[in-house]
Amino acid sequence: MIRTMSRLSMTIAILLTSIPYAFAETRTISWAPVTSYTDGTPIEAGKTVSYSAYWTTDPGLGSLVTIGASLTTTSTTFDPTVQGMTRGGTVYFTAKSVLNTGEVSSLSPAFAWIVPLATPPPAVLGSISISGPSSVNEGGAVTYTATGTYDDGTTSAISPTWTENSSYATIGTGGLLTASTVTSNQAVAVTASYGGKTGTMSVTIVNAAAVLTGVAVSGPSSVNEGATGTYTATGTWDNGTTAAISPTWTENSSYATIATGGLLSASAVTSNQAVTVTAGYGGKTGTMSVTIVDDQGLAPSAPKNIGIAGSTAFVSSPSVAAPPVAAEIWRVCWETVLTNWNGTPIDPARTVRYTAYWTDDPALSAASLRTLASSISGTVVDFDPTANGMTKNQVVYLTARAILDTGEQSSLATSLTWRVENTGPNPPAKGKIVKK
Structure with missing residues (x-):
């Protein structure tokens, strides 16, 4: 009986084993060893088996390209690029076994493999x-x-x-x-x-001496007539450092003089006057504009935080404190005015009084203002809405202004919107009509 070699049993695995140089890959194809003939009888002792491995793009296993021949092991390696395999394409592997006595097996079934795209190694x-x-x-x-x-x-x-x-x-x-x-x-x-x-x-x-690049002047932007203000100067160097300096001080006005230490003394003025203060040092100058203020003509700032309270609690501006008052009497209050309109303190020798108003005009037009109290020294006014011409549920606007004893008046305070809540007097009890 003629016995033939068993068809090669292939369990093929494609493995990446190394990347010895850029864009090169080594893959391994392997299969199970052949130990019997096609009829299942063992191959006799003393006979040896070798293998040949192939690849092709033909699933029918035509046009075979040899990967390895007369192999004594059940695996061989290859480089897809060297073999000419198209990256991303599909190839088919097969193999055959050969006895040393010349018998040759048929090809193993095709094993399909998609050739991976080449991945370059990381740069070093x-x-x-x-x-x-x-x-x-x-x-x-x-x-x-x-x-x-x-x-x-x-x-x-x-x-x-x-x-x-x-x-x-x-x-x-x-x-x-x-x-x-x-x-x-x-x-x-x-x-x-x-x-x-x-x-x-x-x-x-x-080792280079720093170069002065600029001079800056600091101090008050305004000084009241007859008062003084102190100014200082800071130098800046090209290495980014800064330091206080002692410059030469000058000013450009007959309304003020400035001394060596930066003390500016303001003269009397009939209106505000602009003065330029200059500091000179190391060939650089810095300037600052200062206003000499005619403080005799300064108006006070407007009252702030108008608030109103009834018999129990505030309905606005809780920052203004006021004690409870009787149910039919309401109390309007505001903060004490301590500064002039430009933010400077009011001269302690001056007296501030206030006038409080109500109006039904949200624009606070002068013709619509109705006085609640005038020329009062405190910041609280108690009033009866009905007695002052207000009607229940009417929307009114409460405001006030500050007035100096020299006659200067502030602008009106930002108004407080209030819906009149006075219920008015109770009706007579047990009223009836009696015929006489």
């Missing part, structure tokens, strides 16, 4: 370069950056660990180097470390 960092100024003035600060160069020729910005080797400078995480004061030029080595690589750059800390 080769070197680091540092960019930034080669020198920095003492007391100054500059920023350095680092760039990595890779074995595939590409470059990219990196965030390295920054160090320096000198007591004359410090460098932060972001590459900001800050130079200390030096008495002579000092060399500093700046180092960037990343991915096992380092790059260095030599930087010189320069």
Whole structure:
């Protein structure tokens, strides 16, 4: 009886085993060993089996391309690119077994495989370069950056660990180097470390006197006539530092004089006057505009936080305190006025009085204002809505103004909107008509 070789039993696995160079892949194809003939009888001892492996794009296993021949193992390796396989395409693997006595098996069933797209290996960092100024003035600060160069020729910005080797400078995480004061030029080595690589750059800390770049003047923007105001000056240098300076002080007006220490004395004026205060130092000047205020003509600021309370609690502006009052009497109140319209304090020698109003005109037109109280020294007015011409549920607007003893008046306070809640007197009890 003629016995033939068993069809090769293939359990094929395609494995990535290594990537020895860019874009190269090594794959392994394997199968089960052949130990019997087609009729199931074992292959006799002393006979050896070898294998040949193939691939093709034909599912019918035509046009075979040899991967390995006369193989004594049940696996072989190949590179898809070297074999000429199309990336992303489908190929079919098969194999046959051969006895040393010449008998050859048929091809194993086709094993389909989609050729994976090539994945390049990660680029390897080769070197680091540092960019930034080669020198920095003492007391100054500059920023350095680092760039990595890779074995595939590409470059990219990196965030390295920054160090320096000198007591004359410090460098932060972001590459900001800050130079200390030096008495002579000092060399500093700046180092960037990343991915096992380092790059260095030599930087010189320069012993250079800072240059004054500007002068700023500080002080009050206005001074009342007959009063004084003190001004100071600050210098700024090209290394970013600032410091108080003692400049030469001048002003450009006959309405004020300024002394060596920056004390400005205002003269009497009949109206507000503008004065320019100038500080000169190291070839630089700084200026500030100051107003000499005619304080005799200053009007007080308007009262703030109009509030109203009945017998139990506020209905507006709880920041203004007022005690409970009788049920039929309501109390309107506001904050004490302590400043002039321009924010300056009212002269302590002046007296402030107030006038309170109500109106049904939300625009607070002068013709519509009705006085609740006039020329009062306090900030509280008690009133009976009915007695003052208000009707229940009428919407009214409460306001007030401040008046100095010199006659200057403030503008009207921001009004408080209030719906009249006075219930009026009770009707006569047990009323009846009697015929006489």
